[in-house]
Amino acid sequence: MKSNKILMKGNIAVCEGAIAAGCDAYFGYPITPQNEIPAYMSKKMVELKRVFIQSESELAAINMVFGAAACGKRAMTSSSSPGISLKQEGISYLCGAELPCVIVNVQRGGPGLGNISGSQGDYFQSTKGGGHGDYRLIVLAPYSVKEMYDLTYLAFDLADKYRNPALILSDGIVGQMMEPVEINTDIRDKRLEIKKDWALGGCKGREPRLIRSLIMEEGGLEKHNWHLKEKYDEIKKNETRCETELVDDAEIAIVAFGISARICKSAVKKLRQQNVKVGLVRPVTLWPFPEKIISDISKKVKKFLVVEMNLGQMVEDVRLSVNGACPVEFLGKPGGGIFNEEEIIQKVKDIL
Amino acid sequence: MNKIFGRCYSLKEIKHSYCPGCGHGIIHRLVAEVIDELDIREKTIGIAPVGCAVFAYYYWNFDVTEASHGRPPAVATGIKRCLPDKVVFTYQGDGDLAAIGTAEIIHAANRGENITTIFVNNATYGMTGGQMAPTTILGQKTATTPFGRDAKREGHPIRVCELLSSLDGACYLERVSVSNPKNVLKAKKAIKKAFENQLNNRGFSLVEVLSQCPTDWQMTPVESVKWVDEVLSKTFPLGVVKSQIKEHE
Ligand SMILES: Cc1ncc(C[n+]2csc(CCOP(=O)(O)OP(=O)(O)O)c2C)c(N)n1
Ligand code: SF4
Numbered sequence: 001m002k003s004n005k006i007l008m009k010g011n012i013a014v015c016e017g018a019i020a021a022g023c024d025a026y027f028g029y030p031i032t033p034q035n036e037i038p039a040y041m042s043k044k045m046v047e048l049k050r051v052f053i054q055s056e057s058e059l060a061a062i063n064m065v066f067g068a069a070a071c072g073k074r075a076m077t078s079s080s081s082p083g084i085s086l087k088q089e090g091i092s093y094l095c096g097a098e099l100p101c102v103i104v105n106v107q108r109g110g111p112g113l114g115n116i117s118g119s120q121g122d123y124f125q126s127t128k129g130g131g132h133g134d135y136r137l138i139v140l141a142p143y144s145v146k147e148m149y150d151l152t153y154l155a156f157d158l159a160d161k162y163r164n165p166a167l168i169l170s171d172g173i174v175g176q177m178m179e180p181v182e183i184n185t186d187i188r189d190k191r192l193e194i195k196k197d198w199a200l201g202g203c204k205g206r207e208p209r210l211i212r213s214l215i216m217e218e219g220g221l222e223k224h225n226w227h228l229k230e231k232y233d234e235i236k237k238n239e240t241r242c243e244t245e246l247v248d249d250a251e252i253a254i255v256a257f258g259i260s261a262r263i264c265k266s267a268v269k270k271l272r273q274q275n276v277k278v279g280l281v282r283p284v285t286l287w288p289f290p291e292k293i294i295s296d297i298s299k300k301v302k303k304f305l306v307v308e309m310n311l312g313q314m315v316e317d318v319r320l321s322v323n324g325a326c327p328v329e330f331l332g333k334p335g336g337g338i339f340n341e342e343e344i345i346q347k348v349k350d351i352l
Numbered sequence: 353m354n355k356i357f358g359r360c361y362s363l364k365e366i367k368h369s370y371c372p373g374c375g376h377g378i379i380h381r382l383v384a385e386v387i388d389e390l391d392i393r394e395k396t397i398g399i400a401p402v403g404c405a406v407f408a409y410y411y412w413n414f415d416v417t418e419a420s421h422g423r424p425p426a427v428a429t430g431i432k433r434c435l436p437d438k439v440v441f442t443y444q445g446d447g448d449l450a451a452i453g454t455a456e457i458i459h460a461a462n463r464g465e466n467i468t469t470i471f472v473n474n475a476t477y478g479m480t481g482g483q484m485a486p487t488t489i490l491g492q493k494t495a496t497t498p499f500g501r502d503a504k505r506e507g508h509p510i511r512v513c514e515l516l517s518s519l520d521g522a523c524y525l526e527r528v529s530v531s532n533p534k535n536v537l538k539a540k541k542a543i544k545k546a547f548e549n550q551l552n553n554r555g556f557s558l559v560e561v562l563s564q565c566p567t568d569w570q571m572t573p574v575e576s577v578k579w580v581d582e583v584l585s586k587t588f589p590l591g592v593v594k595s596q597i598k599e600h601e
Contacts, residue, residue, distance in 0.1 A: 025434055051433045055426070056459035063423040063456070067430020070417045071397070071438075075430065093420050200415040200431070202395035202438050210409050211417040212400075 004183045010148040011036035011175045014078065014104055014168065016183060017152030019044055022191050023102070024073040025051035027064035029083060032116045033172035034106035037078040058083040062090030062103075069099035070211045072199025074156050078104035080172070081122055082113060085130075091165060092131030095228075096213025100159035102152065103137075104168040106175040109336025117336035118172030118259060123313035126169050127287040134225055136232045138166040138239065139286040141257040145179035151284070157192040162235055169286060171309070173259045173338060235288055242290035243282040244297070246272065250279030252348055253297050255318050256307040257283050260339065264307050267344035278348055286314070291321040298325035303351060305329045307344060309337065362387040362396075364413045373573025375563025376405050378530045379472060379539070383443070384412065386544045390551065396439040397431055399424040403445040404478040404565075422453025425460035428467045439550055441468040447477040450486040450510050457516070457558075464521030464555035468546045471512060471558055473527075474565040475584060482568030486510040489587045494568070513560050513593035523555040525594040529562035531580035535590070545597075554597060562588055 008016070015037055018026070026045050028038040038054060045052035051068065055061040061077045068075035079087060084105045094101060107122050109115040124130075126139045138158050140151040148170060155166035200209055215221040246268060247253050256264040261282040271278045281297060283290050298304065303326055306315040315330045322328055331347045333339055359365065362384035370377045387393050393414050400408040402421045409416035419427040424442035432440040449457050449471050460467065476494055477483040483496040489509050491500040501509075513525040524546060528539035539561055546557035562584055564576035571579060 025430065027430065053429065053433065053463075056455055059423065060426040060429075060456055060459065063419060063426035064430035064433075066419070066423075067399075067417075067427035067432075068434045069430075070427070071431050071434050073434045075434075089420055090423070093418075097418075200397050200417060201435060202397065203415050204394035208412070208414050208416065210415075212409065214406060214418060 005180050006183060007178055007180050008145060009036060009176060009178050010145045010170065011106065012040055013145045013148035013181055014152045014170070015040040015044060017149040018076050018102065018156070019048065020183070021153045021156035022074050023050070023076050023156065025068040025075045027053050027055050027061040027068070027075070027077050028079065029055050029058050029061050031080045031083045033108055033118070033175050034078050034080045034104065037104065058086035059090065062087040065101045066090060066094055066097070066099060069094065069101045070097070070200050072196035072201065074160070076102040076104070078106065080106045080108045081110050081119070084122065084125070088131035091137070092133055092135060093213050094165045095135035095137070096133065097211050098163040099165070099211070100163050101165050102155045102159055102168065103165055104152070105170065107169065107171040115336045116172060118174070118309070118338065119334070119336045120171060120258060120260060120309040121334065122169065123286065123308070123310060126167055127289070135228065136235070136287055138162070138164060138235060139169050140166065141169045141284060141286050142174060143258050143262045143282065144174070145177060146181045148174060149181050149183065158239060160192060160194045162231060164231065164235070169258065171259050239285060240288045240290050241284035242293050243284060244293065245280040247279035247281060247297055247301070249277055251277040251302045252305055252352065253279045253281050253301045254305045254307055254344070254348070255281045255283070255294065255314070257286060257314065260307050260309055263339050263341060264344055267341045267348070270341060271345055271348055276348060276352070289317050289321070294318055294321040295323065295325070298322040301326060303327050303329060305331060305348060305351060307331045307339065309333045309339070360384045360388045362393050362413050363411055366410055368411055369407055370404065371567040373564060373566040373576055374404070375474060375530045375561065375565070376472065378536060379470065379561050379563060380408060380411055382536070382540045382543050383470060385540065386547055387414065389544070390547055392439045392547070392551070395437070396441070399427050399440070399442045401442070401444045401448045402479070403448055405443055405445065405472065406479065408443055422448050422451070423456055424448070425453065425456040425465070425467070425469065429460055429463070429465050432465060432467050436466070439547065441470060441547070443470045444472065445478065446471070446473045446475065446485040446487040450512050458519070461516045461522040461556045461558065462519045464523070466550055466553055466555055468550050469558040470543065471560045472563045473512070473560050473588065474563045476565055476568045478565050478568055482565070487588070489584065509587055511588060513558065516558065517594040521556050522558070522594060523596045524549050524557040525560070526592045527560040527562065527588055527590050529580050529585060529590055531562065531564065531577040549597065560588070562590070
């Protein structure tokens with residue numbers, strides 16, 4: 001395998017991952033802390049003779065994605081929390097119309113204009129809806145620059161495979177941090193090729209096609225919703241991704257995603273050196289959520305500790321998965337603040 | 353015997369759901385005739401709006417998608433940029449284009465997107481029950497202007513063609529109506545021009561069609577066409593508002 005090790009920023013890794021995955025079109029609107037993405041794409045996409053547009057708003061960007069996706073192209077947009085809020089209507093339509101695309105959220109502190117430092121306050125919005133109606137997004141949570149690359153690449157394949165939008169839920173810290181990334185230069189060959197026999201492109205030689213989310217026929221929408229449910233069940237079955245570390249003999253299992261998990265990882269290491277039996281569960285897909293893995297672990301550990309940079313959002317999913325089998329403690333930091341290892345170590349000792 | 357008139361191929365043989373006397377049916381027909389005449393059905397992608405024309409995609413016999421309220425120009429941009437050799441058009445009402453979707457139409461026009469927009473101005477929100485639109489004229493009573501539109505309270509009617517005419521990316525803007533056979537023929541010519549412009553890569557074209565909504569205007573179909581001619585077209589004068597198509601082209 002040909003590969004290339006390059007030092008790059010998380011946000012640039014998203015772009016490189018998208019380009020490697022064959023992203024045909026990017027549409028976006030500036031917002032900190034993801035501005036490197038549209039800036040980088042404005043150069044790279046044009047050089048590659050692919051489509052780049054700086055749209056007039058997030059509303060326009062997500063609807064341009066809708067158009068590009070409707071003609072079977074691999075389309076992407078990126079934004080940060082307030083901008084993602086504006087995209088919610090479009091995301092609901094994309095889900096209703098079953099159009100694949102990739103949406104990147106480099107989260108910042110909220111609610112409202114909040115601040116521009118990294119946060120994990122959009123967990124609910126990403127995994128529980130955010131737009132109207134019954135729908136699910138495939139939500140991937142990178143915790144390193146390498147994963148910004150890999151998961152963005154993967155997101156395009158998953159989106160196409162299931163005809164569903166996939167969301168990269170990152171944050172300002174992972175977006176801005178720099179790490180060496182190994183880029184597979186022959187990765188394009190491995191791209192999942194899926195026949196899009198639903199895409200628009202003019203009806204030459206076939207019956208006209210229609211892409212819509214409006215279904216007014218008697219019982220039609222209910223049927224469509226059940227069909228979506230079946231698809232979501234299939235995604236749950238096949239695509240749950242989760243990393244566990246040192247959980248086999250652990251008394252306390254920390255559950256964290258994204259940048260929080262990165263910090264917890266080194267806290268776990270230090271605690272182990274002090275002979276504290278602690279392990280780490282890191283959901284890589286926030287939806288589908290690794291319910292079964294957490295449920296299984298709940299039968300072995302004394303306690304869970306959920307660590308996230310918000311007021312307690314994923315902790316609800318952990319509690320549902322644990323279903324009373326053991327206590328679930330919570331350590332949170334809202335408003336764009338970041339943990340240090342010591343806080344986590346102290347909390348583990350407190351609840352031991 | 354020579355057949356001189358018939359159903360156009362770009363319209364499906366389906367009964368449409370518009371009220372008697374509604375302009376939408378005529379405008380659909382004109383769009384379909386033009387697509388047939390230009391022989392572009394197999395490379396056309398239409399974008400249906402929300403509003404009374406939401407079911408346009410049942411009637412058109414070519415590839416169609418929908419857009420959320422006001423966003424057809426953004427959807428069209430995504431399609432046309434990805435498939436530049438296809439013919440892409442949006443079909444939008446005045447609530448859609450001139451209220452919730454003002455930003456999208458201005459910026460699509462300004463970028464000079466090589467698309468065609470059919471803009472149906474019936475001075476009201478038809479589907480939701482005849483509320484005020486940005487195009488509702490002064491004094492006009494609607495479900496939400498029960499005392500008649502008052503400039504001090506509700507602002508002035510927006511003239512979309514004139515508004516867009518200052519944008520360098522807009523190549524062709526014409527206002528027509530479907531209130532009588534003569535106007536219908538002119539409307540068809542304008543729609544054809546707007547599609548030809550796209551085929552010739554000339555950038556953004558919009559045809560504003562004054563259209564009757566007898567139901568929400570609470571008029572008979574005959575009264576409604578008279579109202580278009582005698583009242584509505586005073587606020588929205590018919591004619592070419594902008595044409596950057598050079599004569600020799
Ligand atoms: C986000 C959103 N807001 C409101 C609506 C409700 N709505 C449906 S059609 C319509 C008005 C459409 O009016 P117009 O574009 O003038 O079309 P007409 O019905 O007159 O043909 C509105 C407000 C909607 N579908 N979506
Ligand atoms: S309400 Fe008005 S615009 Fe809508 S179908 Fe009826 S006449 Fe036409």
